Amino acid sequence: MIRLTHKMIYVSLAASALLLVGCNSGSGGNTAPVLQGSVIKGPIDKAKIVLKDSSGKSVTETTSSKGKFTFASVNLTSAYYVIESTGGSYTDEATKKLVTVNGTQGLKTLLTKDELQKILTNKQYMAITPETTIYTELVLNSMKNGASLADAIVSAKKLITDTMIKDSSPMKMLPGDKFLQTGDFTTAIPKDQSEAFARNRAISFSYMVRDLKLQPSDVFKVLDLFTTDLKDGSADGIKLTDGRDVNVTSAFALSRLKLFNDTTNKLKNGDLSADQKAQLEKMGFDVNGFANKTAQANKDLKALVDKYMVATTLPTLHVLPVMTDEDGNLADKKETYTLSATKDVNVTIETPNGNWITPMWRYNNNPLPVVIKGHSGNAMTLNFNNKLSHDSTIHWHGFQIPAAMDGGPDYPVAPGASKVYSFTMNQPAAPLWFHPHPDMETGKQVYMGLAGVFLLQDSILKQLETNNQLPSGNKDTVLLVQDRRFDANAVNGVKNLLYKNLRMDDDGMLGDTVLVNGSVLPKQDVSNTLHRYSLYNVSNARTYDFALSDNSNFTVVATDGGLLASPTTVNHIILGPAERVEIVIDFAKYNVGSKVMLVSKPSSGDMMSMMSGMGGMGGMGGMGGMGGSGANSQAGTGSTGTTQGRVANGTGLAIMRFDISTSETESVTLYSQLPSTAKINKPISATDATNTKERQFLMSMGGMGNMGGTNNTNSSTNTNNQKMTFVINGKAFDANRVDEFVAANATEVWNIKNMSPMAHPFHAHAIQYRILSRNGIPASGTDLGWKDTFLVQPGESIRVIGDFTGAIGDYMYHCHILEHEDAGMMGYFRVGNTGHVGK
Numbered sequence: 001m002i003r004l005t006h007k008m009i010y011v012s013l014a015a016s017a018l019l020l021v022g023c024n025s026g027s028g029g030n031t032a033p034v035l036q037g038s039v040i041k042g043p044i045d046k047a048k049i050v051l052k053d054s055s056g057k058s059v060t061e062t063t064s065s066k067g068k069f070t071f072a073s074v075n076l077t078s079a080y081y082v083i084e085s086t087g088g089s090y091t092d093e094a095t096k097k098l099v100t101v102n103g104t105q106g107l108k109t110l111l112t113k114d115e116l117q118k119i120l121t122n123k124q125y126m127a128i129t130p131e132t133t134i135y136t137e138l139v140l141n142s143m144k145n146g147a148s149l150a151d152a153i154v155s156a157k158k159l160i161t162d163t164m165i166k167d168s169s170p171m172k173m174l175p176g177d178k179f180l181q182t183g184d185f186t187t188a189i190p191k192d193q194s195e196a197f198a199r200n201r202a203i204s205f206s207y208m209v210r211d212l213k214l215q216p217s218d219v220f221k222v223l224d225l226f227t228t229d230l231k232d233g234s235a236d237g238i239k240l241t242d243g244r245d246v247n248v249t250s251a252f253a254l255s256r257l258k259l260f261n262d263t264t265n266k267l268k269n270g271d272l273s274a275d276q277k278a279q280l281e282k283m284g285f286d287v288n289g290f291a292n293k294t295a296q297a298n299k300d301l302k303a304l305v306d307k308y309m310v311a312t313t314l315p316t317l318h319v320l321p322v323m324t325d326e327d328g329n330l331a332d333k334k335e336t337y338t339l340s341a342t343k344d345v346n347v348t349i350e351t352p353n354g355n356w357i358t359p360m361w362r363y364n365n366n367p368l369p370v371v372i373k374g375h376s377g378n379a380m381t382l383n384f385n386n387k388l389s390h391d392s393t394i395h396w397h398g399f400q401i402p403a404a405m406d407g408g409p410d411y412p413v414a415p416g417a418s419k420v421y422s423f424t425m426n427q428p429a430a431p432l433w434f435h436p437h438p439d440m441e442t443g444k445q446v447y448m449g450l451a452g453v454f455l456l457q458d459s460i461l462k463q464l465e466t467n468n469q470l471p472s473g474n475k476d477t478v479l480l481v482q483d484r485r486f487d488a489n490a491v492n493g494v495k496n497l498l499y500k501n502l503r504m505d506d507d508g509m510l511g512d513t514v515l516v517n518g519s520v521l522p523k524q525d526v527s528n529t530l531h532r533y534s535l536y537n538v539s540n541a542r543t544y545d546f547a548l549s550d551n552s553n554f555t556v557v558a559t560d561g562g563l564l565a566s567p568t569t570v571n572h573i574i575l576g577p578a579e580r581v582e583i584v585i586d587f588a589k590y591n592v593g594s595k596v597m598l599v600s601k602p603s604s605g606d607m608m609s610m611m612s613g614m615g616g617m618g619g620m621g622g623m624g625g626m627g628g629s630g631a632n633s634q635a636g637t638g639s640t641g642t643t644q645g646r647v648a649n650g651t652g653l654a655i656m657r658f659d660i661s662t663s664e665t666e667s668v669t670l671y672s673q674l675p676s677t678a679k680i681n682k683p684i685s686a687t688d689a690t691n692t693k694e695r696q697f698l699m700s701m702g703g704m705g706n707m708g709g710t711n712n713t714n715s716s717t718n719t720n721n722q723k724m725t726f727v728i729n730g731k732a733f734d735a736n737r738v739d740e741f742v743a744a745n746a747t748e749v750w751n752i753k754n755m756s757p758m759a760h761p762f763h764a765h766a767i768q769y770r771i772l773s774r775n776g777i778p779a780s781g782t783d784l785g786w787k788d789t790f791l792v793q794p795g796e797s798i799r800v801i802g803d804f805t806g807a808i809g810d811y812m813y814h815c816h817i818l819e820h821e822d823a824g825m826m827g828y829f830r831v832g833n834t835g836h837v838g839k
Contacts, residue, residue, distance in 0.1 A: 257795030261794045261796065382420070486513060516655060551571055573782065602650060
C-alpha cells in the first residue's frame with residue numbers, strides 16, 4: 001500500500017550549509033500589478049508555470065528563472081486557483097547534484113481568490129514547495145468527496161500541520177514553524193522566521209530522500225506516495241518500490257533534526273558563512289551570543305583552572321571502600337555480600353572552602369559509595385535489606401543476568417523487606433555498577449546517594465595487570481563523578497541535599513556542585529608514570545566532556561562492558577549519565593611538582609540552549625565545582641550557567657586535580673591488543689542478526705511549545721507551565737505492558753533514534769551491545785567497545801547489535817536521565833516466551 005508517515009518528513013536542520021535556502025538570486029520587489037512567485041525544490045530554473053482556475057482551465061502561463069516567476073496582471077474571477085510547475089532543473093541541496101525534472105513532474109500550490117488578491121495587494125510572492133504540493137492535492141481530494149472549499153482548506157492545513165510540522169520540528173518551542181504559502185524563497189536570507197522554517201522544510205525533503213537511499217529525482221515520487229497516504233486523513237506509512245515500509249513522518253523529522261544538529265555543529269566549529277549565520281539568526285538562533293558565550297565560557301574555565309592549580313586547600317581524593325567476600329574463602333568460586341539501604345547517614349562533604357555535613361542515603365551506613373570487586377565465573381549472593389520508607393531494588397547495571405535478578409521495577413522490595421540476589425557473573429571484566437530502580441523513584445534514590453561500583457575482573461584482566469600491561473594496585477583508581485545541589489547556607493554545620501525543588505528539575509536534575517568520590521574538587525598525588533582510572537558518570541542528568549586542562553592526550557582502554565580490543569588515544573571523552581570508561585593517563589610528560597586538572601569542557605549542552613529567548617548559551621558559564629551552593633557559589637569566575645543552584649548542561653567544570661609529586665621508573669607497557677580469546681574479538685555484524693527487521697526505538701519529547709502534554713503521570717512542567725512528555729516510540733511507560741518481544745537466543749539489530757532537541761542516554765538491560773554505526777558511519781575508536789548505555793545526540797541514529805543468548809524474562813530499556821525515566825521514557829522488552837510483567 002502507498003503510505004507515508006508523519007514523522008519522517010522533517011529532514012533535520014543541520015547537515016549542510018544550505019540549511020535554509022537553495023539559491024542566492026535577487027530580492028524581488030513588486031512595482032507593477034503582477035503576480036510573482038517562487039518555486040523551490042531547490043529553486044527550479046526554466047520550469048513551466050501554469051495558472052489554472054477552479055475548472056482546471058489554464059488562465060496564463062510563464063517560465064521560471066532561477067526559481068522566480070511572474071504572471072502578467074490577471075483578472076481574478078475564480079473561487080480558487082492552482083499554480084503548477086512542470087519540468088525545469090534545480091540543484092539538489094542534499095547531494096549537490098543537478099536534477100532535471102521531466103515534463104510530467106513538478107510542484108503546485110492552491111490559493112483562493114482572496115488569498116491571491118492579498119498577495120497582489122501586499123506585493124508578496126506566492127510560494128510553491130513540496131509542502132504546498134501535498135496541501136493542494138488534499139484540498140482537491142476533499143472537495144471531490146463533497147467538502148466545501150473552506151472546510152477542505154481548514155482540514156488540509158490542519159493535517160499538514162499535524163503530520164509535517166508539529167510532530168517533526170526540532171524546535172517546537174519557536175512559533176515560526178508553520179504552514180506557509182507565501183515568500184520569495186530564492187533570496188540569500190529569508191525575511192523572517194516563518195519563511196526560514198518553510199525553506200528548511202522544503203529542503204528537508206531532499207535530505208529525507210537521500211537518507212532513504214533514493215535518487216534526488218525520486219522526491220516527486222515520494223511526494224505522490226505521501227499525498228496518497230494522507231488522503232484518508234492520517235499518515236500511516238508508505239511502501240517503496242523495493243518493498244521497504246517507511247514511516248515518512250518519522251523519517252522526515254529525523255532527517256530534519258540531523259540537518260539541524262549538523263548545522264549547529266558547523267556553527268560551533270566556525271564553519272558557517274556570514275549568510276548561513278544570518279539564516280540561523282532568522283530561525284531564532286542566538287548566533288552572535290553563542291560565539292560570545294563560547295569564548296567567555298572558555299575564559300571562565302581557564303580562570304577556574306588557573307585558580308585551582310595554585311590552590312592549597314583542595315581536599316585529598318577519597319579512595320572508595322572495597323567490600324569483602326563474607327564467606328572468607330577466595331577460592332570457592334562463590335561470593336557473598338550484604339547491602340542495606342539506609343537514610344540519614346551523616347556524610348562530611350570536603351571542599352576547598354571548608355567542610356559541612358549532609359545527611360545522605362547510603363549502603364551499609366558507609367559515608368562513601370562502596371565498591372564490590374567480583375570475578376567472572378563466580379556465583380554471587382547478595383543479601384539486600386531495604387531500610388527506606390519506599391520500595392527499592394538493586395539494579396545490576398550492565399550485568400548479563402536473568403531478569404528476575406536484574407532489579408527492575410517489576411520486582412520491588414518493600415520497606416523493611418529483604419531480597420536475595422543470586423546469579424553467576426558470566427561476562428568479561430568491566431566497570432559495572434549498581435543502583436536502585438523502583439518505579440518513579442529511581443531518580444530520587446540515586447540522587448540521595450544510593451549508588452555503588454562493581455569492578456568485574458577476569459583472567460585476561462588479571463594477566464594484563466600481572467604482565468605490567470595495565471596499571472594496577474594504587475595506580476588503579478575509581479572516580480565516581482556526580483553533581484548535586486545543597487542548601488545555600490549551613491545550619492549548625494549541616495546542608496541538606498535539594499532534590500527537584502526547581503520547576504525545571506523534572507526535565508533532568510542538574511546541581512551546582514560536582515562531587516568526586518564524595519568530595520568537591522579533590523586532588524590526588526601521583527607519580528610521573530601511567531595511572532589507570534575507572535571514570536563513572538553517575539549523575540542523574542549531566543553530560544560531561546572530560547579532558548585534561550592542558551588538552552593532553554590520554555588513552556581509553558575500556559568502555560561500559562569491558563576492555564577494548566585495542567586502546568584508543570583521545571584528548572577528550574563525552575560521557576552521558578550512566579556511561580563509564582577506563583582511561584590511562586601518562587604523567588611522564590610532567591615534571592615533579594607539576595599539576596594538571598581533570599575538567600569538563602564547555603559545550604552548547606543541547607539545541608534549546610542555542611536559541612534566542614531560550615537562555616542562549618547560558619549553560620556555558622564557568623562552574624568551579626567547589627565549595628558552597630546556591631546561585632553563585634559554584635560559578636567561580638561568573639554565574640552565567642547558574643539559576644538558583646541549577647547549573648546548565650554544557651557548563652565548563654573543574655572536576656579534580658592531579659599533583660605529580662613523586663618520580664618513578666615506569667614499569668608498565670600498555671597492551672596493544674587483547675588476546676584472541678577475548679570476547680571483544682569475536683566478530684559480530686548486522687549479517688549475524690536473526691531479526692529480519694531492525695527494531696526501532698524513537699526517543700522524543702513534547703510540550704515545548706506547540707505540543708501540549710498528555711497527563712500529569714508521565715509528564716513534567718517546563719518554564720512556560722506547559723507539560724513536558726518523555727516517551728519512546730510514542731508511548732509512556734506502563735508497568736503492565738511489554739512493548740517489545742525478543743526471541744530466546746536471538747541476535748538483533750536495534751536502531752535508536754533521538755527525535756528531540758536534547759541528548760538522551762539510552763540504556764538497555766540484559767546484555768552488552770556493540771555499536772554498528774552512528775548516522776550511517778561505521779563505529780570506530782571507543783565505539784568499538786561493549787556498551788550498555790548510548791548517548792544519542794539530537795537527530796542522531798545509532799545502530800547496535802546484541803546477542804541475547806542466556807537472557808530470559810522481562811527487562812527495561814529507558815533514558816538514563818533518571819527524571820525522564822521516572823516520567824515515562826521507559827519500556828519493557830521480553831526475551832523468550834515467558835515473563836513477569838502483567839502477571
